[in-house]
Amino acid sequence: MTGLLTIRRRSLGQLARSPMATTAPVAAVVGLGAGYALVEGVGASFGFGAPVAGVPIGLDAYRRVLASPTFWESACFSLWIAVASTVLGVGGGTMISWWWVSRPGRIRRIDLWLVNLTVSIPHVAWAVALLALLTQSGFVARMAAAAGVLDRPDQFPVFFADSAGLGIIAHLATKELAFVTLVTLPLATLRARHAVTTAETLGATRSQRFRLVFLPTIAPALLPATAVVFAFALGSYEAPALLGGQRPRTLSVVALEYFRDSDLTRRADAFAVSTILGVVVLAVVGALWLVGRSSVRPTRRADR
Amino acid sequence: MTPFRRLATTLVALTVVASACSTTSDAVPATAKAVDVTNWSAVVDAARGQTVRWYAWGGSDAINRFIDETYGPELKSKYDITLERVPVADTVDAVNQVLAEKSANKDPGAVDLIWINGENFSSLKSADMLATGWAEKLPNAKLVNWDDPAVNKDFGVPVDGAESPWASAQFQLVYDTTRTPEADLPRSYGQLKDWACAHPGRFTYIAPGAGAFQGTRFVKQALFELSGGAKQWTTFDQATWEAQQPELWSYFNELKPCLWRNGETYPKDENELHQLFANNEVDFTVTQAIVGPGSLIDEGLVPKTAKAFTFDANSIGDYSYVAIPSNAAHRAAALVLANLILEPSRQALQIDPANGFGLGYAIDTSRVTDEATREGLDAAAEKRGPAAAPIDELNRSRVSDGAVEYQDLVESGWRTNVLGG
Numbered sequence: 001m002t003g004l005l006t007i008r009r010r011s012l013g014q015l016a017r018s019p020m021a022t023t024a025p026v027a028a029v030v031g032l033g034a035g036y037a038l039v040e041g042v043g044a045s046f047g048f049g050a051p052v053a054g055v056p057i058g059l060d061a062y063r064r065v066l067a068s069p070t071f072w073e074s075a076c077f078s079l080w081i082a083v084a085s086t087v088l089g090v091g092g093g094t095m096i097s098w099w100w101v102s103r104p105g106r107i108r109r110i111d112l113w114l115v116n117l118t119v120s121i122p123h124v125a126w127a128v129a130l131l132a133l134l135t136q137s138g139f140v141a142r143m144a145a146a147a148g149v150l151d152r153p154d155q156f157p158v159f160f161a162d163s164a165g166l167g168i169i170a171h172l173a174t175k176e177l178a179f180v181t182l183v184t185l186p187l188a189t190l191r192a193r194h195a196v197t198t199a200e201t202l203g204a205t206r207s208q209r210f211r212l213v214f215l216p217t218i219a220p221a222l223l224p225a226t227a228v229v230f231a232f233a234l235g236s237y238e239a240p241a242l243l244g245g246q247r248p249r250t251l252s253v254v255a256l257e258y259f260r261d262s263d264l265t266r267r268a269d270a271f272a273v274s275t276i277l278g279v280v281v282l283a284v285v286g287a288l289w290l291v292g293r294s295s296v297r298p299t300r301r302a303d304r
Numbered sequence: 305m306t307p308f309r310r311l312a313t314t315l316v317a318l319t320v321v322a323s324a325c326s327t328t329s330d331a332v333p334a335t336a337k338a339v340d341v342t343n344w345s346a347v348v349d350a351a352r353g354q355t356v357r358w359y360a361w362g363g364s365d366a367i368n369r370f371i372d373e374t375y376g377p378e379l380k381s382k383y384d385i386t387l388e389r390v391p392v393a394d395t396v397d398a399v400n401q402v403l404a405e406k407s408a409n410k411d412p413g414a415v416d417l418i419w420i421n422g423e424n425f426s427s428l429k430s431a432d433m434l435a436t437g438w439a440e441k442l443p444n445a446k447l448v449n450w451d452d453p454a455v456n457k458d459f460g461v462p463v464d465g466a467e468s469p470w471a472s473a474q475f476q477l478v479y480d481t482t483r484t485p486e487a488d489l490p491r492s493y494g495q496l497k498d499w500a501c502a503h504p505g506r507f508t509y510i511a512p513g514a515g516a517f518q519g520t521r522f523v524k525q526a527l528f529e530l531s532g533g534a535k536q537w538t539t540f541d542q543a544t545w546e547a548q549q550p551e552l553w554s555y556f557n558e559l560k561p562c563l564w565r566n567g568e569t570y571p572k573d574e575n576e577l578h579q580l581f582a583n584n585e586v587d588f589t590v591t592q593a594i595v596g597p598g599s600l601i602d603e604g605l606v607p608k609t610a611k612a613f614t615f616d617a618n619s620i621g622d623y624s625y626v627a628i629p630s631n632a633a634h635r636a637a638a639l640v641l642a643n644l645i646l647e648p649s650r651q652a653l654q655i656d657p658a659n660g661f662g663l664g665y666a667i668d669t670s671r672v673t674d675e676a677t678r679e680g681l682d683a684a685a686e687k688r689g690p691a692a693a694p695i696d697e698l699n700r701s702r703v704s705d706g707a708v709e710y711q712d713l714v715e716s717g718w719r720t721n722v723l724g725g
Contacts, residue, residue, distance in 0.1 A: 022556045051431045052635040137583040161569040245569035246511045247723050260396045262423030
């Protein structure tokens with residue numbers, strides 16, 4: 001009897017402190033809004049609640065979308081942008097963390113402030129700033145033309161509205177880099193710094209310290225960060241809409257275009273594209289979670 | 305962020321979202337909506353004390369000011385109606401508001417009047433969310449030439465009294481008089497191709513597509529010219545389209561290598577094209593305003609030396625309208641405003657570029673019986689300013705838009721055959 005009570009008390013205490021319980025309030029608030037939208041959106045992709053009569057319930061929207069070459073072109077483009085910007089962002093963020101860890105002394109206020117600033121600037125503002133600086137009509141081009149470096153501002157190299165999406169990738173990578181730095185920072189400074197220094201005194205080379213000590217230590221933060229960054233890049237709208245060209249366009253841009261089409265039957269297509277995007281994100285996050293489960297756990301145990 | 309701050313931020317964000325959703329107008333008894341437009345004095349009585357929420361594209365400060373100053377004080381003093389202009393980034397946002405209200409069964413809704421035309425009108429009409437049968441019964445509707453297909457059809461869709469005209473517009477090109485001598489201006493699509501290829505990279509047009517009707521219109525006008533005129537396109541015929549479209553796409557594909565950035569990409573809206581023009585990257589932009597680029601010059605968007613011109617033929621002219629959603633809370637006030645818009649005194653104000661609007665008349669001035677008023681309207685039309693295209697040039701080249709079915713065919717066809725080709 002006493003034993004049972006003790007167990008129950010302990011498990012309640014544990015439950016209250018478990019990640020599940022601490023995130024529950026946030027999850028509930030966000031979940032209500034997002035969950036409702038999700039149900040509505042997925043329903044609309046199957047033709048429920050269409051604003052005009054004559055939209056059949058079923059898989060018509062998916063059939064139309066999957067048969068359209070635009071969809072596949074946009075899917076490839078979206079994936080390319082998401083993968084490229086995630087690799088650059090996660091790689092860059094990891095390198096900054098590593099640089100902070102391997103450098104003697106504390107992190108300077110100004111460095112931290114710069115990273116925080118980059119994270120907190122809204123995406124729209126960041127994209128517009130990039131445009132204002134780096135297009136043919138941009139500040140740099142006009143200055144270069146005024147200074148005689150270029151004959152005309154339109155000779156400035158093309159970074160935006162290009163078919164490779166370089167401007168979009170640059171935008172997302174720079175924002176994500178700061179995010180990844182910030183997310184990995186606590187583990188990097190609280191645990192990795194000590195471990196790296198220890199490894200160094202034990203004679204580990206720089207590359208060994210990075211691969212065998214630093215990366216596994218920050219992995220519990222790095223893997224979820226990668227998932228978040230990828231999911232965001234795949235679905236992000238502002239940067240591709242502002243910095244992208246007419247062709248190819250990302251799935252998010254195509255989805256909104258379908259949604260705003262004057263032919264109201266196309267709304268189902270918009271939700272079908274969004275649902276497909278959501279499924280891809282879930283699949284990738286699931287895969288990363290599996291990777292994390294197999295690679296992070298042993299390290300934790302070793303740490304203990 | 306700590307969990308607490310994250311929670312707080314989320315809550316703040318949700319509150320903002322929620323408050324944006326709940327901009328419902330005060331509930332109105334159902335009887336107030338059942339207004340009989342033929343009994344005008346009853347409409348005016350019912351409208352007294354109401355606030356009319358007018359959803360209008362808010363992208364131009366000059367136009368916003370024009371709306372507030374031209375209609376607001378008049379509504380208040382004459383009819384005791386308060387004008388609340390609700391700016392939207394794109395008219396489709398107002399459409400989505402009404403459609404969302406429909407799916408939520410929200411009646412009365414937040415929108416009383418929408419500045420609308422073309423695709424947005426077509427989508428709200430297809431969703432059965434517009435009040436119909438009122439526009440031709442307004443007292444001032446007798447000043448409108450409802451027999452003109454450019455008035456009684458909007459992008460080829462029958463108006464059915466579901467929207468009342470506000471202003472006329474016409475597709476024109478804009479050039480810079482200091483860069484291009486008037487004698488060198490292309491006056492047809494044929495000449496335009498020669499001009500563009502003689503000046504590589506100095507011309508582009510807006511990519512046709514949703515939200516960029518100017519681009520669609522530009523391509524449609526080429527179709528009119530290549531097929532020998534606009535007439536045959538006013539009714540839809542798939543076979544005519546199939547027969548003519550290859551020639552259209554080959555025209556644009558021949559033009560492509562001569563375009564800005566070799567036609568790899570295109571500006572996505574009017575503002576982007578204005579910017580390229582202002583930055584001296586291309587030599588032409590477009591306008592729909594009867595006064596030409598006058599208000600664009602005032603806003604500093606294009607050089608002061610910009611001026612409008614048209615090709616010799618096939619320049620699409622049309623009207624923009626105001627419509628009342630079927631769930632409008634203040635239908636009577638919306639009707640009074642729609643009628644006020646057609647008042648000759650207000651029409652004369654809208655054409656003067658100094659007032660910031662610069663679109664043409666929705667009324668047919670020959671129907672105005674009072675001689676002094678008619679002369680005033682004609683005099684106002686003369687004052688369109690130095691940036692305007694000559695009025696006879698506009699009249700000579702004006703044609704009606706094609707049937708609505710061609711809109712999508714042109715847009716998707718262009719995407720497949722020109723952009724992707």
